[in-house]
Amino acid sequence: MASSLKLADPSELAGNWLATPRAAQDTDKSPLVASNECLIDFQPNQTLGAGADCFTAWLGEQAIGWFPEPDGIAITGKEGSKILFFNRQFEGLYQGTLQSGRIITLKRPTR
Template sequence: MFSLFLIGGCMASSLRLPEPAELKGLWQLSDGNQVCSIELTDTRLPEGSIWALKGDSCLTELMRNPVKGWRPTPDGITLTDDDGNSLAFFGHESEQWVAYLVDGRELVMTFSGTHSVTK
């Protein structure tokens, strides 16, 4: 008698890593009190794994650190310093991207268009 046993398993679903060109453009970043305009570019920084981000003093004040780059992840966007160190991770939630910081603040990023930010 021939028996067939199926061993259950599950296949991990993998999320797709977006190309920088898919996320580049103008974004609004807010903590609920102030709103900063930033631009995610598709220009690679010398570090090699991050892309240039354009912002102004509003962004530095909001993040409490200079933000120089960003990188896409399968489940969000990470803002970084010059060396690629993570400053904040924004997870995709509906029409916005949200970061929950260690100090208790919640930051929200929303896409606002494709024109350049003047620096």
């Protein structure tokens, strides 16, 4: 059976994305605040450019690349395996959950 989800072309997702972490239960006690936002460059060749160190710090392992999936965006590590998945919420907004339960939103920055 064919899927109704369209696989995005990498060129549609390449470019800058704003990544913002928050606690699973968004409270004032969360140690992660808006100042922890990172601008991450999703390069056309499906590698991560500037800002990739944020994913690396949040995940505890090196984030190297990315690829589109029908329902989101996958972030890959050194071995090319998926280390984080962002579910598509709607056009230009994705959300992923770290093993710690912290949620990271990924959205296109406003111009």
